[in-house]
Amino acid sequence: MSQPSPHSPAPATAAAAPDSIKPSNFLRQIIESDLEKGTYANRRWAGSPGDAAHHAAGPLDPAKIRTRFPPEPNGYLHVGHAKSICLNFGLARDYGGVCHLRFDDTNPEKEDTEYVDSITDSVKWLGFDWNGAPDAPAYQASDYFDFMYRAAEYLIESGHAYVDEQTPDQMRANRGDFGKPGVDSPFRSRTPAENLARFREMAQGQLEDGAMVLRAKIDMASPNINMRDPAIYRIKHAEHHNTGNKWCIYPMYTFAHPIEDALEQITHSICTLEFEDQRPFYDWLMDRLCETSKLPDGRVVGGLLASPPPHQYEFARLNLTYVITSKRKLAALVNEKKVNGWDDPRMPTIVGLRRRGYTPAALQAFAERIGVTKSDSWIDYSTLEGCLREDLELKAHRGFAVLNPVKLVLTNWDEVMGAGHLEPCTQPALPHPPEGVESPVRHFTIGKEVWIEREDYEEVPPKGYKRLFPGNKVRLKGGYVIECTGCTKDADGNITQVLATVVPDTKSGTPGSDSVKVKAAITWVSVADGVYAEVRMYDRLFLDAQPDAGGKDYLESLNPNSLKVITAIVEPSLANAAAGQNFQFERHGYFVADRVDHVQGTKPVFNLAVGLRDSWGK
Ligand code: ATP
Ligand code: MG
Numbered sequence: 359m360s361q362p363s364p365h366s367p368a369p370a371t372a373a374a375a376p377d378s379i380k381p382s383n384f385l386r387q388i389i390e391s392d393l394e395k396g397t398y399a400n401r402r403w404a405g406s407p408g409d410a411a412h413h414a415a416g417p418l419d420p421a422k423i424r425t426r427f428p429p430e431p432n433g434y435l436h437v438g439h440a441k442s443i444c445l446n447f448g449l450a451r452d453y454g455g456v457c458h459l460r461f462d463d464t465n466p467e468k469e470d471t472e473y474v475d476s477i478t479d480s481v482k483w484l485g486f487d488w489n490g491a492p493d494a495p496a497y498q499a500s501d502y503f504d505f506m507y508r509a510a511e512y513l514i515e516s517g518h519a520y521v522d523e524q525t526p527d528q529m530r531a532n533r534g535d536f537g538k539p540g541v542d543s544p545f546r547s548r549t550p551a552e553n554l555a556r557f558r559e560m561a562q563g564q565l566e567d568g569a570m571v572l573r574a575k576i577d578m579a580s581p582n583i584n585m586r587d588p589a590i591y592r593i594k595h596a597e598h599h600n601t602g603n604k605w606c607i608y609p610m611y612t613f614a615h616p617i618e619d620a621l622e623q624i625t626h627s628i629c630t631l632e633f634e635d636q637r638p639f640y641d642w643l644m645d646r647l648c649e650t651s652k653l654p655d656g657r658v659v660g661g662l663l664a665s666p667p668p669h670q671y672e673f674a675r676l677n678l679t680y681v682i683t684s685k686r687k688l689a690a691l692v693n694e695k696k697v698n699g700w701d702d703p704r705m706p707t708i709v710g711l712r713r714r715g716y717t718p719a720a721l722q723a724f725a726e727r728i729g730v731t732k733s734d735s736w737i738d739y740s741t742l743e744g745c746l747r748e749d750l751e752l753k754a755h756r757g758f759a760v761l762n763p764v765k766l767v768l769t770n771w772d773e774v775m776g777a778g779h780l781e782p783c784t785q786p787a788l789p790h791p792p793e794g795v796e797s798p799v800r801h802f803t804i805g806k807e808v809w810i811e812r813e814d815y816e817e818v819p820p821k822g823y824k825r826l827f828p829g830n831k832v833r834l835k836g837g838y839v840i841e842c843t844g845c846t847k848d849a850d851g852n853i854t855q856v857l858a859t860v861v862p863d864t865k866s867g868t869p870g871s872d873s874v875k876v877k878a879a880i881t882w883v884s885v886a887d888g889v890y891a892e893v894r895m896y897d898r899l900f901l902d903a904q905p906d907a908g909g910k911d912y913l914e915s916l917n918p919n920s921l922k923v924i925t926a927i928v929e930p931s932l933a934n935a936a937a938g939q940n941f942q943f944e945r946h947g948y949f950v951a952d953r954v955d956h957v958q959g960t961k962p963v964f965n966l967a968v969g970l971r972d973s974w975g976k
Pocket of ligand 2: 430
């Protein structure tokens, strides 16, 4: 496992200024070197994506670098995407650049606008703007289909692509393998004119799916199988959500992606390691589409894309223990109802993490801390939780919640305080407010009856126990010192009430209140103003640290106890929380008012975000 960086990240917000103490990494070094050499200094940008001529007419690009985040809109984003988003948008921010949000929607069959909307929301929620302006529309790869078609015709004309009519089986057999060079297709030597005619036929719609493909003409003996004349266009009779029925041929991902980058004037195209073997084709294609060539008839054609073209760099994808990050497998959890939707707080999706109580700052700090490397590794889930704890420690308002309640009766209350009296109490919402900021104040009352945690009373105290047992005094935090006198029980011997007396003149914050010394203070909620709340106690979704590694069936290690719903009693400030607000329930952990089900004031619902201490692997 790679070690989290010892550097403790500054609270990263998207708007943060470039920060010189950020740990360097190989991508930062590459960008810094490019900036120093001026590799991209003469690039032009016409204000929108386009070909070489389009950009040539524009001014010098004010963005020093351009990166992009190019999700396929076929699922919800997950924590691995969050790493990629923070990386790409973070680099652009730190180096005076722009990051593009681009939907890689070149595959007509799998995409859906539900995913487009959720992806847009997630990127925005993480704190980022794209395409150079707040609220700019995202780019769509399908808007580039016309150019891609033109690029394909150009490759054919210049002798760099041909239409292959072998069957898929023949093509597979003739591709060879690691030890065996491929065999040229019998269609490989057709003339450009003949290929052009066949390609246009492909586009016209009379041919069936798979009848022919357009292939780049590179090298059937290349040691890199991706360079053995890869397919670049295929026939697919399918309606596309953006272009409708205009096309019945669609570009292959490996052909489309470099072109998308180039049209958008991307400088550093950052992807995960599995694309490393595709880089030679990326470069080959960029070279072909940037250069000009002289045709046999003397015409000079080409120069379709602006130079210098983008370059691809690979980094290791995020693997997080106890988590799966394959969209397909996450979709299976949703479809098979193992969780309650994509935003179930146990899901590693961004919408799930958000509903769980994660903050943009915590996810940004996490991305910063795990850094980028060139070799695969596993990150411990506790690293993610640590980032959330660190963010909430200073920001989350405190509150009292009793998760496993038993009633405590102050038997002398009426006598010393007055029958039915409710005494107002206050506590700071933030015990450590930032310099110059005053903590908001929580208001609640204390009366004859309060709720306490069952575990805070022991009839026969174990050694070292400092809370309630007959004869012992404790402080009700923010209230009074009380002395325990015993308890009442039902016929089965279960404790029904804990009994105590209040010690007058010990109210927190009043003069002389600490004249009575106690060894413990306990949290509590008054029966008079406590509110019943649904609290969802979440645990890890999988019991296995690597649920899907090595082809394991991840469904077999689902944790049957990943969700326990309890009824707790919370103080008024918690019941009145806005949906989505984070809290620390003192001594219990960090909780969030559920974004979906919480109703302010009347039906409080909280999710456990993370405990106060790391309990993983213990
Ligand atoms: P699938 O799960 O369907 O294979 P994907 O995870 O590759 O999809 P894309 O929508 O293609 O999803 O990803 C968008 C971007 O997010 C890509 O640039 C990809 O490199 C990056 N990305 C995806 N998963 C991770 C991960 N686990 N760690 C880091 N980056 C990731
Ligand atoms: Mg992908």
